Amino acid sequence: MGTELLDATFAALADPTRRAILARLAGGEATVTELAEPFAMSQPAISKHLKVLERAGLVSRGRDAQRRPCRLEARPLREATAWLADFRDYWAESYQRLDALLDELKAVDRTDAERRRTRPDGTRG
């Protein structure tokens, strides 16, 4: 599980233009000019975004004469999703442990209360 792939993937996802490009590509392959069309931005800017997505492995390119059609790649998205899911699970588990701890503390409180009723000086002896 390469941290560099995670770095690149999350960094790629951090830009709204790139997320929009990915969303567009989820609907099927597209060429650079097709991808650039909805944006108020020059074509080289889109090419740069595509290079970022490509470096992260999120997008791969084919060849069709002059065109370089882009398509989505699943792997880095899977890895990023897996990281978030693992994280969520680990966190949930920690909360369970915390809940258990709190239950335990409550139990101790109760026994303390018991003890105080019989031994009012609060010693634990």
Added chain:
Amino acid sequence: MGTELLDATFAALADPTRRAILARLAGGEATVTELAEPFAMSQPAISKHLKVLERAGLVSRGRDAQRRPCRLEARPLREATAWLADFRDYWAESYQRLDALLDELKAVDRTDAERRRTRPDGTRG
């Protein structure tokens, strides 16, 4: 669903130091010095990372005398996970549509073959 929150969240997740901090915090609250300890990095650097995490809403801070304990916040992580999940679903759906399209094309191929058998010049009528 603010794109700015997504920007900040994914950007925050794009750094391995910050992901490690989050992982540490999934195990419970921690102070800045506790968080800084495992890293070969100055304390102000960690404070900067914490500020990034805070700006993204991933972390909130309390107060305990001189200490400013950090704890995880669920919301931005939920939003990021949701974005990825929605994306995955949309993508899967598109693939279904693509499968349907391919089936349709195969069907057309078959009818073409039928036609060729009766009309060898290939005209479509």
Added chain:
DNA sequence: ACTGCTTATAACCTCCTGGTTCTATAACCA
């Protein structure tokens, strides 16, 4: 061979990021 379309590259700018060191603030401790 010329023209047009599609894409990438180069050079440049500005702003942000991630790190540093040094210093200030604030709370506790004696």
Added chain:
DNA sequence: TGGTTATAGAACCAGGAGGTTATAAGCAGT
């Protein structure tokens, strides 16, 4: 009051990100 601990802030630096324009390169059609 003075010292220590915990954290934040300021000033600085190098490098990268995201944009621009102008240009080059590859391929297609006539």
